[in-house]
Amino acid sequence: MADEKNASANATHWGATLASFVNGCFGDYLDGRNNGLAIDMAFYQNNRPLDLTPEALNEALPAPTGKLCVLVHGLCCNEWSWDFPDQPARSYGSALQHDLGHTPFLLRYNTGLPIPYNGQLLDELLERLLAAYPVAVDDLVLIGHSMGGLILRAACHYGAGRAAGWVDKVSRVFYIGTPHEGAGLEQFAHLMTKMLHAMPHPVSALVGDIANQRSQGIKDLRHGTLLDGVDFTESVPWLASAQHYLIAGTVTDDPGHLASQLFGDGLVQPPQAGENVRLFPGVGHMQLAHDDAVYEQIKQWCASA
Amino acid sequence: MENASLRQIRGAKELIEEGIDAAALAISDVQRKMTQTPYALLAGVKPIAGPVRAIERAHLKIADSVYFSIRLGNRLVGNMAGLVLDQLEAQAKRKGRS
Numbered sequence: 001m002a003d004e005k006n007a008s009a010n011a012t013h014w015g016a017t018l019a020s021f022v023n024g025c026f027g028d029y030l031d032g033r034n035n036g037l038a039i040d041m042a043f044y045q046n047n048r049p050l051d052l053t054p055e056a057l058n059e060a061l062p063a064p065t066g067k068l069c070v071l072v073h074g075l076c077c078n079e080w081s082w083d084f085p086d087q088p089a090r091s092y093g094s095a096l097q098h099d100l101g102h103t104p105f106l107l108r109y110n111t112g113l114p115i116p117y118n119g120q121l122l123d124e125l126l127e128r129l130l131a132a133y134p135v136a137v138d139d140l141v142l143i144g145h146s147m148g149g150l151i152l153r154a155a156c157h158y159g160a161g162r163a164a165g166w167v168d169k170v171s172r173v174f175y176i177g178t179p180h181e182g183a184g185l186e187q188f189a190h191l192m193t194k195m196l197h198a199m200p201h202p203v204s205a206l207v208g209d210i211a212n213q214r215s216q217g218i219k220d221l222r223h224g225t226l227l228d229g230v231d232f233t234e235s236v237p238w239l240a241s242a243q244h245y246l247i248a249g250t251v252t253d254d255p256g257h258l259a260s261q262l263f264g265d266g267l268v269q270p271p272q273a274g275e276n277v278r279l280f281p282g283v284g285h286m287q288l289a290h291d292d293a294v295y296e297q298i299k300q301w302c303a304s305a
Numbered sequence: 306m307e308n309a310s311l312r313q314i315r316g317a318k319e320l321i322e323e324g325i326d327a328a329a330l331a332i333s334d335v336q337r338k339m340t341q342t343p344y345a346l347l348a349g350v351k352p353i354a355g356p357v358r359a360i361e362r363a364h365l366k367i368a369d370s371v372y373f374s375i376r377l378g379n380r381l382v383g384n385m386a387g388l389v390l391d392q393l394e395a396q397a398k399r400k401g402r403s
Binding site for chain 2: 012015019020022030033035036038043202203206209210234
């Protein structure tokens, strides 16, 4: 009986992981076709979306606090990307809850949709969350990994633009391995498809067409697009009322190594050094979402005045 | 089986079906384009131009029918899988009610 339950849980886990991957690759197509695989943005708990009603939140959260943290995963992932591999019940969210009393909310969304669109959805979702939350919220911490950081920035922009109530509660925003200046891999993919289409051969054109089927979410990573029709993140100001922290990794222990210089954390180049910037040499892109040293830094920043 | 899982399975079925259909169309188009050049070259040789055009027409008809069969088979298998999913969904609804 227990084996059957485990097998069923494993199948569900793999199914959700595969669905998240497919959403990252073709999510805009799935959404346009109203395909059942398309993920609707929601906060998830135990592989189920949370209803944003006071009753449902009361039931789901035995001890809600006035401090919230919202975790937004990256491309082709879901909320399980935050789990520590050797301790699946532990994530930055659960650790912050244990150490500093932040009630965690883990977002799952269709990562193939355009980043500006997901930003708008998140803006609306955060408003609904705070409206239904059973306790008055006085602190909101946002943590985004990779594409998730861009979506947080877009949500803050749209929320601030319409003076949404949740924006004033944001004290800190953490961007973990976020390609604010664009992702090299997508820039390379864009160049390759251009070259394939430029070649006067039907097979290369076909390969180019196939590569071009990748989602708008992926394409938006080329320049870190946050707003419709605007390519560069520089044109979007950082939310003035909050502290912003940039966390990055490198593929080698020596950040000066050629491999780290070329590939950054494997997918994203680290930002320039600064006051609220911390580099973790030897921590790759995916590991940044579940690393003890990274968590200690987040905790330290969260605990600081 | 839960309705959410069935919805995902139906979504995966539709995605695979649409993928196979689009791939068959795209590959058939590439094959047409690729065969155009050698046939055009051979048809330029006057004594064999007539037979070359006849062979080209036959070749394209055979290729088209192969791709049509692939798309038709894909559609049939997809429809059958859809019927099975309809049954499973109906079962899940009945279970939900009782």
